[in-house]
Structure formats: structure tokens, C-alpha cells
Amino acid sequence: MTHVSMLNAWAPMSEAEREQFNRDGYLLIPGVLSPQEVDFYRGAIDRAYTSSPEGAAGVALHQLSAVTHCPELAGLLDHPVAFSYIWSLLGWNVHVYHSHFDVHPRLRTERPFRWEWHQDGGRQNREIETDPRPRMSAKLAFWLSDVSQPGRGNLTVIPGSHTTNWLPGPPKRTMTFPQPADAVELTVNPGDVLLFDRRLWHARSDNYSDFTRKVVFIGYTYRWITIRDEVAALPEQDWFAHLTPVQRQLLGHAGDGSGDHTWGHHPETTPLYGALSERGLLDSSRPYLIP
Numbered sequence: 001m002t003h004v005s006m007l008n009a010w011a012p013m014s015e016a017e018r019e020q021f022n023r024d025g026y027l028l029i030p031g032v033l034s035p036q037e038v039d040f041y042r043g044a045i046d047r048a049y050t051s052s053p054e055g056a057a058g059v060a061l062h063q064l065s066a067v068t069h070c071p072e073l074a075g076l077l078d079h080p081v082a083f084s085y086i087w088s089l090l091g092w093n094v095h096v097y098h099s100h101f102d103v104h105p106r107l108r109t110e111r112p113f114r115w116e117w118h119q120d121g122g123r124q125n126r127e128i129e130t131d132p133r134p135r136m137s138a139k140l141a142f143w144l145s146d147v148s149q150p151g152r153g154n155l156t157v158i159p160g161s162h163t164t165n166w167l168p169g170p171p172k173r174t175m176t177f178p179q180p181a182d183a184v185e186l187t188v189n190p191g192d193v194l195l196f197d198r199r200l201w202h203a204r205s206d207n208y209s210d211f212t213r214k215v216v217f218i219g220y221t222y223r224w225i226t227i228r229d230e231v232a233a234l235p236e237q238d239w240f241a242h243l244t245p246v247q248r249q250l251l252g253h254a255g256d257g258s259g260d261h262t263w264g265h266h267p268e269t270t271p272l273y274g275a276l277s278e279r280g281l282l283d284s285s286r287p288y289l290i291p
């Protein structure tokens with residue numbers, strides 16, 4: 001907790017940051033993780049990678065349900081600085097619905113073309129009728145390796161595209177198609193965090209560099225949207241009991257049994273409501289439901 005970024009712990013997102021995020025659909029927050037935190041979380045995913053079949057084969061790992069598969073990542077769920085952006089945007093009735101950690105070593109041979117552009121949320125992008133569709137969720141990417149130059153498997157985004165429902169693309173992902181003219185490769189350093197709106201059109205790029213790309217993605221949404229991650233059996237795990245109440249809420253297991261539910265009628269039994277309330281950080285523009 002000695003890192004300078006901890007000065008911003010539990011501080012709401014500033015108005016300037018919110019304006020930038022609303023305009024661009026993403027916000028890069030430099031230096032969120034201290035060098036010690038980077039070492040700790042990178043060590044955790046290195047061990048998970050080494051013991052995986054992908055690690056044995058030296059190929060890319062895209063591991064869904066990040067904390068389920070690597071419990072040492074639990075501290076990222078509610079990292080005091082990064083998580084402030086989530087509750088500032090979405091409030092207290094949230095959980096993690098989709099997460100993954102990714103290890104991308106250098107590609108040894110050219111990968112066949114694949115159109116990677118997408119918005120997050122799957123059929124949310126087919127079954128919601130508004131234009132633009134609503135935000136619904138936001139994701140944090142915790143960068144653990146040096147992606148400070150293009151060509152290292154950078155995340156590619158189209159700034160401002162979050163309010164556009166449709167991106168022209170090929171009829172099949174394997175058919176070649178020109179990259180969008182306004183796409184940019186984001187450059188990031190270890191410890192930086194990228195916050196992005198799920199609607200931002202984004203795509204991974206290929207890593208032909210000598211830098212193995214390592215990153216943890218955590219997607220948050222309202223608790224009335226179901227969780228895609230595998231979390232049902234977590235309370236059977238020994239480590240789960242050592243998590244904080246807010247971390248357990250984020251993994252889909254909230255409340256003290258006295259009434260908490262995902263529609264949020266009983267905020268006083270929802271851990272994040274309590275944590276924000278005791279710090280005077282509740283957003284008064286989104287009041288309590290009338291019981």
C-alpha cells in the first residue's frame with residue numbers, strides 16, 4: 001500500500017476522466033499496480049501458465065474464469081485504485097461476469113487471418129433493440145508485461161466506437177478484410193490499467209515480438225445480469241473463505257443470508273453498498289429502491 005497510486009484508493013473517478021471515458025469508450029490509467037504488485041500477479045499467472053497444457057506446448061493461453069483458475073488474482077477484483085472506476089460508473093449492485101488471463105508468447109509462424117473485432121457481451125449485441133445499445137458493463141485490463149511498443153500483441157481499439165452498433169466486417173471471421181482505418185494499437189507498461197466500455201470495438205493483435213504478453217481482464221456488470229464465469233462451486237474451496245465480503249460479492253456469492261439478492265432490494269446486506277456507505281461514497285443520483 002506504499003505505492004503512490006494508492007493515494008487514489010477509494011477515490012471516485014474525476015469528472016475529467018469520466019468525460020474522456022464517455023467520449024473515447026476507454027481510459028488508460030498509468031501506474032495503478034506497484035512494481036511489487038506486478039511481480040506478484042505476474043508470478044501467479046506464470047505458475048498457472050507453466051502448469052497448463054498450453055504452457056507445456058509454449059503456445060498462447062486464454063484462460064477464462066480468471067480467479068477460479070488462479071485464486072492469487074483475487075486481489076485484482078477489488079484493487080483499491082482500479083475498482084474505484086467500476087463503482088464510480090456502475091455503483092454497488094455489481095459482480096464480475098466474465099474474466100480471463102492471457103499469456104501470449106511470440107508466434108513462431110504466421111497465424112492465418114482472423115477478424116478479431118468485437119464488442120463484449122455476446123448476444124447483448126443482437127437482442128437489445130436500442131441504438132446505441134446501453135453500456136451494461138465495463139472491463140479492466142491489468143497489464144503485467146511490457147507492451148509499450150506496437151507489435152507486441154497490443155489491444156487494438158477504435159476510439160469513440162462504443163456508440164456505434166455495427167462495424168463493417170467480413171461474413172466469416174476467417175475471411176480477410178481490411179483493418180478499420182481508425183484503429184489504434186494501445187501501448188501500455190506493466191502496472192497500467194485499461195478501463196473500457198464493453199461496447200468499444202476492440203481486437204487483440206498478434207504478438208511476433210520477443211516479449212511474452214501477460215494481462216488479466218476482469219469484466220463487471222450489474223448483478224441482475226448473469227455470470228458467465230465458473231463460480232458456482234467456489235464456496236467449497238478453502239481459499240474462498242479468506243476473501244473479503246466485497247470479493248465474495250464480486251464472485252457471485254454475496255450477503256449474510258438475511259435477504260441480499262441480485263435485484264438489490266436489500267442494500268444493507270450487500271457488501272459493496274456497506275463499503276461505499278461507510279466512506280460516504282454512495283451515488284445519491286441512484287437512490288435506494290422503496291422497500
Ligand SMILES: O=C(O)CCC(=O)C(=O)O
Nearest residue numbers: 102120154155203204217
Ligand atoms: O486479449 C486482448 O487483447 C483482447 C481481449 C478481448 O478481446 C476482450 O477482453 O474482450
